[in-house]
Amino acid sequence: MISEVCSDNLSQLPTYLYSAEQTRALDHALITKLYDRGYDLMEKAGSAAFKFIQQQYPQHRSFKIFCGKGNNGGDGLVIARLALESGYDVEVIFATELTSPEKELSETCYLAFQALNKLKIKVQSFDSWKTLQPSAQIQTNKTVLIDALLGTGLSGTVKPSYKAVIDFINAAEFSAVYSIDVPSGLSSDSGMELGCAVHADITLTFIGINKGLVTGNSRNFTGRLFFSGLGTPEDIYDQVKSSTKLLSLEEINTESYKRKPAGHKGDSGRAVFIGGVDGLNGAAVLASEACLRSGVGLLTAIVGERAILPILTRSPEIMVQPLLSDNTVSQITTSLQNAHAVCIGPGLGKSSAAKEAVIAVLKQKLPTIIDADALNLLSENPEIWKQHGHSQCILTPHPKEAARLLNIPPESVNQNRFLAIEQLVDKFACTVLLKGSGTLISSKRNNILVCICGNESLSVGGAGDTLSGILLAALAKSRNALNAANYGAFVHGYAAELASQDGVIGVLPSDLMPFIRLIINKTAI
Numbered sequence: 001m002i003s004e005v006c007s008d009n010l011s012q013l014p015t016y017l018y019s020a021e022q023t024r025a026l027d028h029a030l031i032t033k034l035y036d037r038g039y040d041l042m043e044k045a046g047s048a049a050f051k052f053i054q055q056q057y058p059q060h061r062s063f064k065i066f067c068g069k070g071n072n073g074g075d076g077l078v079i080a081r082l083a084l085e086s087g088y089d090v091e092v093i094f095a096t097e098l099t100s101p102e103k104e105l106s107e108t109c110y111l112a113f114q115a116l117n118k119l120k121i122k123v124q125s126f127d128s129w130k131t132l133q134p135s136a137q138i139q140t141n142k143t144v145l146i147d148a149l150l151g152t153g154l155s156g157t158v159k160p161s162y163k164a165v166i167d168f169i170n171a172a173e174f175s176a177v178y179s180i181d182v183p184s185g186l187s188s189d190s191g192m193e194l195g196c197a198v199h200a201d202i203t204l205t206f207i208g209i210n211k212g213l214v215t216g217n218s219r220n221f222t223g224r225l226f227f228s229g230l231g232t233p234e235d236i237y238d239q240v241k242s243s244t245k246l247l248s249l250e251e252i253n254t255e256s257y258k259r260k261p262a263g264h265k266g267d268s269g270r271a272v273f274i275g276g277v278d279g280l281n282g283a284a285v286l287a288s289e290a291c292l293r294s295g296v297g298l299l300t301a302i303v304g305e306r307a308i309l310p311i312l313t314r315s316p317e318i319m320v321q322p323l324l325s326d327n328t329v330s331q332i333t334t335s336l337q338n339a340h341a342v343c344i345g346p347g348l349g350k351s352s353a354a355k356e357a358v359i360a361v362l363k364q365k366l367p368t369i370i371d372a373d374a375l376n377l378l379s380e381n382p383e384i385w386k387q388h389g390h391s392q393c394i395l396t397p398h399p400k401e402a403a404r405l406l407n408i409p410p411e412s413v414n415q416n417r418f419l420a421i422e423q424l425v426d427k428f429a430c431t432v433l434l435k436g437s438g439t440l441i442s443s444k445r446n447n448i449l450v451c452i453c454g455n456e457s458l459s460v461g462g463a464g465d466t467l468s469g470i471l472l473a474a475l476a477k478s479r480n481a482l483n484a485a486n487y488g489a490f491v492h493g494y495a496a497e498l499a500s501q502d503g504v505i506g507v508l509p510s511d512l513m514p515f516i517r518l519i520i521n522k523t524a525i
């Protein structure tokens, strides 16, 4: 069975995600158990890929198959043979010159090459193919380009000869670009392009889903991502332990989010939000409303003066007070007396009152969400966390905030989000939610969840504030930081998808509110 890797299919997808090395171990275990040779598995992968292309593009009878010299290229050669046997018009183009196939191709790829050779098809190198057909004459209409250049075996920056091919593919206007296993050039470990990568319309990946296909920049390249387990038996997966999981509702205990029929407001969680000072008032409005729509029982918002009126106008249910600049500590200590959870940071600013507020909050040792400016205050004043940090916190950095917390350049976070979250968890010993496409959540070493819900509608100001509000309600109700982080990320991302039904552009974080409510009512059962 082939399933699309998307929020609607989470229950059908495998639980674990794998590194390139782990995928190789899975392949090896599978070949040892079920097949005589790696080539039989390649036949299976190629055949699944060919059938899927036929299904996706029934009108297209022309394939241009770009191959590398490893097993990813071998998959392409199997597709080429099957397509020729089915009467398709096929061209096979190797990225570089092939002078001695037996020596240059991987062992398994060479077997696929020999099988294809029996059909007497001419295999060309990219350079000679390009010379013979100036780009103006290259037939792209009704032609599917199959990208079998590089798969999980890519290491280091893409070599110039391959980059030239990838640049050509991205510039040409084929009807569709279909990547086998991984868009060539994308790291299947980090989700970042290694110099360049193919922009696919569809990617079909096999056996295990690579971690790099669901986070980082992967969505810029994979197009729609599909997965086929190729009938791999369950016990093969038991042989390769992964510490990274796909976040689905099965990972979340939604029991605490239910309403008791005879419950009262305190049972639904008492929460306090601190932030939204003047100039940044909107953060408080969005976070407060998202918190209410996420079902919190009672919310107090301690905010800048100018946020009071808009908050009360939108949501008179909220108890609002101005954040005092001269008596911050006692104000916060009093407000938190009966609270189940607190969120500090969105629109907080970095004034001395803000710093005092962060310390006062941490001293209470309550379940706490630390976001935005509160994170920056921790970066600039590391002694605050050293003295007052605790494990019931959720830190919610975006990559730049994460870089500041770790005192490393932002590129280092982006190049390896999985490593960055491990370092954050090591350093802060609490739950961390690393924002970005394919949100990562972790509360202990060797245990990372990847949330694939959400889309580019969230790349606007205010999206993070809305997430903070959802997390605050979840934390006030569950009082379990990891569970609340998982649920909050799921609800926020999925609400963004539902709010984007007419397109992702122009969706406002405030548009998410009815969908937040809808998802919580549907899932907290």
Ligand SMILES: NC(=O)C1=CN([C@@H]2O[C@H](COP(=O)(O)OP(=O)(O)OC[C@H]3O[C@@H](n4cnc5c(N)ncnc54)[C@H](OP(=O)(O)O)[C@@H]3O)[C@@H](O)[C@H]2O)[C@@H](O)CC1
Pocket (backbone or CB within 6 Å): 024, 027, 028, 031, 038, 039, 041, 042, 045, 046, 068, 069, 070, 071, 072, 073, 074, 075, 106, 108, 149, 150, 151, 152, 153, 154, 155, 156, 157, 158, 159, 162, 180, 181, 182, 206
């Ligand atoms: N295992 C199995 O049985 C099955 C595996 N399957 C398939 O195999 C794929 C994995 O195959 P793989 O391990 O052979 O690696 P692959 O992705 O083809 O890359 C190796 C090639 O890339 C090259 N290369 C590397 N770095 C480079 C760079 N920076 N820039 C440029 N080139 C670079 C490298 O060249 P070299 O460095 O050796 O000169 C070598 O030629 C997997 O994704 C799936 O599609 C399926 O058929 C199921 C069965």
Ligand SMILES: [K+]
Pocket (backbone or CB within 6 Å): 072, 147, 148, 149, 150, 151, 179, 180, 181, 182, 183, 184
């Ligand atoms: K590929």
